[in-house]
Amino acid sequence: MWTVPNILTLLRVLLVPVFVVVYFLDWRWAHQAGAFIFWFAAITDWFDGYLARRLGQFTPFGAFLDPVADKLIVGAALIMVAHTYDSLWVTIPAILLMSRELFISALREWMAESGQKEMVKVSFIGKAKTMAQMLALIGLLSELETFMGVTIYWVTLGHILLWLATALSVWSMAIYLMAAWKFLLVKSDA
Template sequence: MWTVPNIITLFRVILIPVFVFVYFLDWQWAKQAGAFIFWLAAITDWIDGYLARKLQQSTPFGAFLDPVADKLIVAAALLMITHSYQSLWITIPAIILMVREVYISALREWMGQIGMSEQVKVSFIGKAKTMAQMLALIGLLSELETFMGIPIYWVTLGHGLLYIAAILSLWSMVVYSAAAGKYLKSPATAKN
């Protein structure tokens, strides 16, 4: 259980309350520090997956904890940006992203129970959604439009990427649902 990738994943879980606490501090750079912590957590997600493959340290505990850690920190970030911006234009894509995460998690769990998890494994669309979502959240959390007087438009870019992530979320939801569709309709797989 205590492999290097699993320790990194646990570190990501520990970062969640730190991220939330720092983000809401009454300090000039709190938002940017919170965005940095979120970025650090996003990078550790890539690192733990890479190390698990490279060191051949994949474990059932890691396979369980890694997606949970990802969903927890993303859910926290989505709630935080909806609170900070208090805008319908942020809330709508944030809700789409949250709904998609719950739906796909439930679908994958069910497909795993019937031995068909391979049908709903992570696809390119899902990976593209995750990349757009992470970059959007970093930009929106940072609340930066300029840095040292230089226009960088992080927030503007974050808005655009949030909508791209929401569109990719809906698209991937349709793709995964279609892949699972025949199993959802089959009486042989129904429990009730």
């Protein structure tokens, strides 16, 4: 159980409350520090997967905890940016992204129980959605449009990437649903 990938995943779970507390601290760079913690957590997500493949350290615990860790930190970040920006332009994609995650999690669980988990495994579009979503959240959490007097448009890019992630999210959900549709329509013997 105590493999390097699992330790990184567990670290990501433990970073969730730290991330939230730091973000809401009453000091000047709290949002940027929170964005940095979120970025660090996103990097650990990539590394735990890479190391699990590279070192052959796949475990049932890691397979369970990795998606939970992802959803915890991303869900917290989506709620935080929706609160911070208090705008429909952020709240609507945040709700759509969280709803999609719940829907796909339930669909994957149901398909696994039906012996069809390969039908809804992660696709390239899902990975592209995750990348756009992570970058969007880092930009929005940081609230940086300028850095050391240089205009960097990080928040503006965050808004654009959040909507791109939402579009990719809906697209990938439709693909997963179409793959699972014939199994959802099968009548049960019970």
